[in-house]
Amino acid sequence: MADVSIRELRNHGGQVVDRAARGEQVTITRSGKAVAKLRAISAPPLPPRTLLARWSQLPAIDPVALRADIDETLDARL
Numbered sequence: 001m002a003d004v005s006i007r008e009l010r011n012h013g014g015q016v017v018d019r020a021a022r023g024e025q026v027t028i029t030r031s032g033k034a035v036a037k038l039r040a041i042s043a044p045p046l047p048p049r050t051l052l053a054r055w056s057q058l059p060a061i062d063p064v065a066l067r068a069d070i071d072e073t074l075d076a077r078l
Contacts (some may be wrong), residue, residue, distance in 0.1 A: 001025045003034070 004016050004026050020026050020038045028036040 001027060003027045003029050004038075006030050006035075 002019070002024060006028060009016050009028055016026055016038065021040050023040055026038040027034045028038060
């Protein structure tokens, strides 16, 4: 999390907003004291039709083969 003064926000507002849009949480300060937080707005959820279309394109998974791969990779003593 970064602190940005009001002066820096005024002079470099676009850059500060770009940082927030990339996921960085920015604290706005006035005279060294935090007064506001700037963060990205979360993306809206995907509609069910889009989720189903994506799900239908996933490859089929053999659960027995998957379990065998997991057992082979991981130490059972963990």
